[in-house]
Amino acid sequence: MPETNPPIDISRLSLAEIEAAVAAQRRPPVERWNPRHCGHSGMRIDREGRWWHEGRPIERAALVRLFASVLRREEDGSHVLVTPAEKLDIDVDFAALRVVAMTIEGSGEAQRIALQLNTGEALVVGPDHPLTVREELPLVAVRGGLEASFERPVYFELAELALAADPPGVWSGGRFFPLGPS
Template identity: 50%
Template sequence: MPESRPSLELQGVSMSDLQRMIDERRLPPVDQWDPELCGHSEMRIARDGTWYHQGSPINRPAMVRLFSSVLRRESNGSHVLVTPVEKLEIDVEGTAFRAIEMQSDGTGSDRQIALKLDSGDAVMLGPVHPLTMVDTVRGPSPRVLVRHGLEAELSRSIYYELAGIALSEEHDPPGVWSNGAFFALEVAEDA
């Protein structure tokens, strides 16, 4: 089945219209499928978000969007591509997605923040899609929960934009509000 969903755009779209478009997207119910593991897909998602198959980059955005729609993270931290009849491992360096664009509306606790992902999808930062700061060997990594255990790492420019908001609003600890939830922009002490 070819991928026919266009990439969501943030610019020029109200937050309520964007939320409606996100809600209308129909993704496969990969959380309900649990076939036996069949092997490895010979695919990987590089740290920069490039998808590879047998060492060659996948250059068709629609193909990447299709594969990303059947991607799931298992409870053991591994990633799989899953359909009703097969499950294949896929290597993921870092996170499955990257947040590449941000739109913010409102101020303080009334703020809403939308993030566009490199897969063409979007999420609204909030209780369902929380922002966390993960301590990694490469340093702090700002991440948002996308779906089925999958995360998107925020681009450096988005992180700086969030930090600018946090500094201007003088929260202690520094952080941002979105959809009624507060997210600190620091790695938690117990992480």
């Protein structure tokens, strides 16, 4: 099956180009699919964002992107892989997705932060993709209740940016996201 949404590499794009690339992507309408529950997928996403099937790592990035495209978080907080015909549980240790790169344009209240995910998706932090903190770790809302945690280098980059503000936090998309202790 050919990939319809190639990965977005934010390192070579401006924020305007990133937003255009995101807008051009088409996602399966998983929020509208309500098939019967068929059991467990035998899959797990560990705390580091690695995907596993029956105890073996899924090594092919394209396969992870495919599964991530049909991943949904249910109202009870559980995660499922969903198609028009079936719904299968998938275990998620912390957050389903991972932020692997960050780029920043502007400063202060005009600052905008774009993030690249391990699935090749990208987003701009703002009202539609807010930053939150859980277990003292930053998370970003991605889509449909899914969240992404941060790879260590990106976490440190975000922390350095947040600690330069008083109170600690970052601006993006016209909104301030506090990231310090509450």
